[in-house]
Amino acid sequence: MKIALGADHAGYPYKERIKRFLLESGHEVEDFGTNSEDPVDYPLFIRPAAGAVAEGACERGVVLGGSGNGEAMAANRIPGVRCALCWNRETAILARRHNDANVLALGGRVIPWEDALEIVRAWLETPFDGGRHLRRIQQIDEPVPFGGGGRARSGEGPLQAAGDSKSGRQEEHDVVISFGYILYSEGKRTLELTVEPGLKHPTIVHVPSASRWDEEMPDWARGRREEILSRIRPKCVHLDCEWKEI
16 A cells, blocks of 8 residues: 655654554555654645545555644645544544545654554554445535535535425435434435434434424425424334434
8 A cells, every 4th residue: 555644843753653664564655754853834744645645646644743633634625635633543443434534643742652553553454334434425525515604505516405396306315224323315415313322222313393403404404304204214113212302
């Protein structure tokens, strides 16, 4: 695997150690700097490393700084990059399994070297789970226009309401039941209902009241509470459900 590396002065020591580990493990490395502990501005080194991943020149990337926060932010400004800031093995595994993270951010001043090395190992070895997570990755990678208040505008692109007169048909829907939530989707549009406790009996499904529904749900789902719930409930008949209004 070809891996891009980028770091500022605070991340430089770990970058060098990670580079040695990657090369010894049989990986190819492209190092975008920095090359000393002299103070530098991290975007100058993080952006090229993240860009190499976005362009396909490198399969993955690792970016490092003091905390890793700024590095993750800079990397994620590059379209196509999904950079995860990880601080232990578990977060690294989830970043790969659920988020298909193609860039890893680490804080060289906030985690011990042994932990950093374990994070890199886990992140490299863990595959992406796909499934329902793929739809969410596609939503991350395909920006949609946003209107006032931070809500996506209805009637535009993938957010066009199901059954819109422009299409003249009702779009197919899907219901996925999992631990902790029920996911309802219409194409690339999704909403979640919280479930507790982990689909054990009785299963409690939290449903926003009619007033809260229109306040909290995306534009395309507003005014469609009963319609959407009527599609979800039949998929849950095998469960001992209690539908709790919140």
